[in-house]
Amino acid sequence: MTEQDRTEPAEERGAPGQFVQSLARGLQVITAFDARHPRMTLSDVARRTGLTRATARRFLLTLEELGYVRTDGRLFELTPRVLRLGFSYLSALSLPALAGPHLEALSAQVEESTSASVLDGSDIVYVARVSTHRIMTVAIAVGTRFPAHATSMGRVLLAGLDAQRRAEYLRTARLERLTEHTLTDPAALEADLQRVRAQGWALVDQELEIGLRSVAAPVTDRTGRVVAAVNVSMRVGMPGASAGDPVRDVVPALLECARRISADLAATGR
Amino acid sequence: MTEQDRTEPAEERGAPGQFVQSLARGLQVITAFDARHPRMTLSDVARRTGLTRATARRFLLTLEELGYVRTDGRLFELTPRVLRLGFSYLSALSLPALAGPHLEALSAQVEESTSASVLDGSDIVYVARVSTHRIMTVAIAVGTRFPAHATSMGRVLLAGLDAQRRAEYLRTARLERLTEHTLTDPAALEADLQRVRAQGWALVDQELEIGLRSVAAPVTDRTGRVVAAVNVSMRVGMPGASAGDPVRDVVPALLECARRISADLAATGR
Numbered sequence: 247m248t249e250q251d252r253t254e255p256a257e258e259r260g261a262p263g264q265f266v267q268s269l270a271r272g273l274q275v276i277t278a279f280d281a282r283h284p285r286m287t288l289s290d291v292a293r294r295t296g297l298t299r300a301t302a303r304r305f306l307l308t309l310e311e312l313g314y315v316r317t318d319g320r321l322f323e324l325t326p327r328v329l330r331l332g333f334s335y336l337s338a339l340s341l342p343a344l345a346g347p348h349l350e351a352l353s354a355q356v357e358e359s360t361s362a363s364v365l366d367g368s369d370i371v372y373v374a375r376v377s378t379h380r381i382m383t384v385a386i387a388v389g390t391r392f393p394a395h396a397t398s399m400g401r402v403l404l405a406g407l408d409a410q411r412r413a414e415y416l417r418t419a420r421l422e423r424l425t426e427h428t429l430t431d432p433a434a435l436e437a438d439l440q441r442v443r444a445q446g447w448a449l450v451d452q453e454l455e456i457g458l459r460s461v462a463a464p465v466t467d468r469t470g471r472v473v474a475a476v477n478v479s480m481r482v483g484m485p486g487a488s489a490g491d492p493v494r495d496v497v498p499a500l501l502e503c504a505r506r507i508s509a510d511l512a513a514t515g516r
Numbered sequence: 517m518t519e520q521d522r523t524e525p526a527e528e529r530g531a532p533g534q535f536v537q538s539l540a541r542g543l544q545v546i547t548a549f550d551a552r553h554p555r556m557t558l559s560d561v562a563r564r565t566g567l568t569r570a571t572a573r574r575f576l577l578t579l580e581e582l583g584y585v586r587t588d589g590r591l592f593e594l595t596p597r598v599l600r601l602g603f604s605y606l607s608a609l610s611l612p613a614l615a616g617p618h619l620e621a622l623s624a625q626v627e628e629s630t631s632a633s634v635l636d637g638s639d640i641v642y643v644a645r646v647s648t649h650r651i652m653t654v655a656i657a658v659g660t661r662f663p664a665h666a667t668s669m670g671r672v673l674l675a676g677l678d679a680q681r682r683a684e685y686l687r688t689a690r691l692e693r694l695t696e697h698t699l700t701d702p703a704a705l706e707a708d709l710q711r712v713r714a715q716g717w718a719l720v721d722q723e724l725e726i727g728l729r730s731v732a733a734p735v736t737d738r739t740g741r742v743v744a745a746v747n748v749s750m751r752v753g754m755p756g757a758s759a760g761d762p763v764r765d766v767v768p769a770l771l772e773c774a775r776r777i778s779a780d781l782a783a784t785g786r
Binding site: 264266281304307366 | 581
């Protein structure tokens with residue numbers, strides 16, 4: 247079945263629901279570029295996307311004409327224009343702009359790094375981040391992903407799903423063991439999600455990375471639906487870093503921060 | 517001319533160089549969402565993109581099936597999956613990861629916010645940012661754009677263009693007056709770019725915003741081509757903020773930072 251078999255009838259009849267294969271392929275070409283494949287030949291792109299060379303070439307040259315790709319004739323690479331696509335989302339989300347000042351205040355108060363993230367499939371994706379300038383600070387940029395099951399923000403976001411979507415997640419997600427502490431049993435994870443849902447926040451202790459502990463709380467829209475999570479991440483066993491009890495020292499400030507961001511979101515009509 | 521007129525022959529013959537209209541339209545639908553249009557009806561999307569309702573619907577439903585858009589049946593919005601597209605670029609760029617530690621060190625040394633950016637048409641786009649936690653800190657996220665002509669990083673990036681591309685920029689760019697200090701005359705701007713090129717760094721004083729002063733230096737690849745710029749931005753007339761002479765106090769550290777990032781880039785073979 248060619249692309250035209252799928253798209254032409256819709257184009258002619260104006261019928262809804264016809265999948266546009268060309269768009270799917272074009273987006274696939276963009277996401278084929280990454281840290282290990284920053285510059286690729288036509289053959290590389292064809293191999294990584296499963297497209298024929300002729301088809302890959304059409305998509306690359308179209309992306310070049312649109313300014314999203316550039317080439318020296320042999321190697322292709324993405325241009326900064328691609329950031330416009332992700333930025334459409336961030337700018338439409340309004341969450342980074344709303345959350346920023348509250349995360350800054352929280353970070354200053356607890357003297358630890360703070361972040362906001364949303365759920366994308368089985369990953370969390372950072373949409374805002376305020377890092378302290380301590381030597382051990384991990385550089386985490388907006389757009390970074392982590393598996394939801396092993397992070398405090400992921401637990402809060404998964405706990406906020408309705409029963410059907412949560413069950414689907416537990417049935418299908420790959421619960422990778424990232425440290426010796428990672429919860430990888432769906433039943434144990436579901437029990438923790440119910441606990442998180444009841445108490446209104448999550449603590450995850452060294453399940454993503456040894457030495458890293460994090461608490462998270464949900465951000466809700468005006469209907470009470472969980473739309474994002476905010477967290478405070480702490481180093482374990484570092485002098486001065488997390489000497490106290492995170493639950494006593496950090497959770498009240500974190501919950502207040504989440505409440506304020508939720509109120510701001512509601513005030514914007516979201 | 518319909519989409520199929522343009523794409524089918526290429527699909528059949530495997531001929532190169534055929535523009536894929538569907539991909540262009542799909543990307544146009546993604547970028548139609550922004551801070552003022554975070555959720556749109558089908559009619560809104562059709563109006564903002566100039567597509568027919570039937571065509572807009574096909575693209576929205578395709579983006580929904582691919583997970584880039586979600587809908588409640590009436591309103592459409594982007595999902596965090598869209599960040600994967602921009603993140604493909606950032607991750608392929610390697611610059612944010614390389615520059616981060618150097619920008620952190622520079623920010624700690626001069627006690628001011630530091631950034632890295634690249635040129636996209638007549639805009640600069642932030643790809644990394646380290647902000648100080650002073651009250652007046654402006655929140656600038658990765659992906660933010662500013663007009664190149666009014667910023668120190670823009671001057672450095674424009675000065676790094678070859679003569680032909682610089683002339684084309686000066687002929688076509690809209691040199692908007694953003695403050696009373698903004699250079700808006702192409703000849704005056706070209707004279708400044710030649711000065712920047714000769715001295716190896718740029719100072720821009722309140723041309724983007726009153727109260728904001730910034731110095732920038734170029735980051736080069738192993739062939740000596742300017743690929744990015746780094747800057748230090750300072751508040752003017754704030755107690756303690758910029759009491760000294762930026763040229764004497766900041767430029768040497770900035771140049772050293774740019775040199776180190778360039779060396780790291782060269783070491784990665786870029």
